Amino acid sequence: MKHTIAVLVNDQPGVLQRVSGLFGRRGFNIESITVGQSEEVGLSRMVIVTLGDQSTLEQIEKQLYKLIDVIKVVDLGSRPMVARELALIKVKSEPAERPEIMGVIETFRASVVDIGSTSLLVQAVGDTQKIDAMIELLKPYGIKELSRTGVTAMIRGNG
Known part of the structure; x- marks a missing residue:
């Protein structure tokens, strides 16, 4: 099952590498990832499409929140998008x-x-x-x- 998640992060060098590295270390595949400025100065928004069941999605969210530069994680697929x-x-x-x-x-x-x-x-x-x-x-x-x-x-x- 495909999941689309938005991750609000501090706009700092190395954040993309840490997020993608987390996926790789945990064996989660990234189908697509886009990153750009958000509505707040100093924050970027990542939109990640990944595959997995509901428990995989929950595990991804928990792991992302452990990263210091991650501010917020939102499962976009849980609501109309x-x-x-x-x-x-x-x-x-x-x-x-x-x-x-x-x-x-x-x-x-x-x-x-x-x-x-x-x-x-x-x-x-x-x-x-x-x-x-x-x-x-x-x-x-x-x-x-x-x-x-x-x-x-x-x-x-x-x-």
């Missing part, structure tokens, strides 16, 4: 194929951010399933390069 990922996809694209490729891109509400003589650079934002589906449809044209951010998420509403 908005989760998004960004992907940049460079697709082989001869001019004759472009209208067909553009049809795929438009279907997913993605956009072309660069055009080369034999390729298109596509930007897609959405949930992981949307990004996965778009990549599958673009594979037959030839994906030259792919970069994904990993999931970032927040709880919906006023909470």
Whole structure:
């Protein structure tokens, strides 16, 4: 079962290494991790997607709280959330194929951010399933390069 957790941490050198090291030492896998500034100066927010059952999630939370720079841990998946990922996809694209490729891109509400003589650079934002589906449809044209951010998420509403 996938779990998405947000971890509020002090913005200090080595914090990302300590958090990821904790996962590795305990045998927990990180499917994706994003880190960036939070709404509070001096604090960063990590959004981590990991796999495991409920007891694994509880163990992860307990272990994270043992790290000195961890301020707060929130299980985002326990409440309705908005989760998004960004992907940049460079697709082989001869001019004759472009209208067909553009049809795929438009279907997913993605956009072309660069055009080369034999390729298109596509930007897609959405949930992981949307990004996965778009990549599958673009594979037959030839994906030259792919970069994904990993999931970032927040709880919906006023909470």
